[in-house]
Amino acid sequence: MNQYEMDARFRPVDTLGVDARSSFLAKTYNHLFGAILLFIGIEVVLFKTGLAEQMARLMLGTSWLLVLGGFIVVSWLASRAAHRSASLGVQYMALGGFVLAEAIIFVPLLYLANRFAPGTISSAALVSLLGFAALTGVALVTRKDFSFLGGILRWAFVCALVLIVAAVLFGFELGTFFSVGMVALAGTAILYDTSNVLHHYPQDRYVGAALALFASVALMFWYVLRIFMSRD
DSSP states (O other): OOHHHHHHHHSBGGGSOHHHHHHHHHHHHHHHHHHHHHHHHHHHHHHHTTHHHHHHHHHHTSOHHHHHHHHHHHHHHHHHHHHHOSOHHHHHHHHHHHHHHHHHHHHHHHHHHHHHSTTHHHHHHHHHHHHHHHHHHHHHHHOOOOTTHHHHHHHHHHHHHHHHHHHHHHTOOOHHHHHHHHHHHHHHHHHHHHHHHHHTOBTTOHHHHHHHHHHHHHHHHHHHHHHHHHTO
């Protein structure tokens, strides 16, 4: 690999040629699609084998702060590895680990939805995918740089986390309005992540880009599903 090719690896994909940008986008969204299929596959196995019910009962009987804390640690480690490691193998391990962690933390919610609100899972998945497609279309068509949303998202996520912890500690429900707000926050994150994919990621970080997009889609699905469940 010559010096130019080495430098190109670390340059934002937006500064490269059309072929390089197209290849990066294709790899990113193919990996996102693969992550979604892996998530679905894990859930199918867990529910078909009966493990999901056992896990749901165990997790619902455990302090949610422990579950949430473990997920946050895994998410941070996976995101850091996927975005900073030069090893493609490490990036794939980070993406796979993150998808597995998401699949596990989703088990109680999916179990309750499947048992007490049949049909809500498919409806929430459809709404989430349509929302993701619409927001991705906005970012792709306008090609606007939404990186300014980064600071807003960080503060909003911190505030949301504080509210979630407070709800667990003091035993109050956050309600439908909180879920609606979180859906809006997830939509903002999708715009931000898609903008970064278009403008700021280097061409060798398509796995990390897919991880960021998957995290935002999963967040939207979680709270859309909660909204659907609250109606039943």
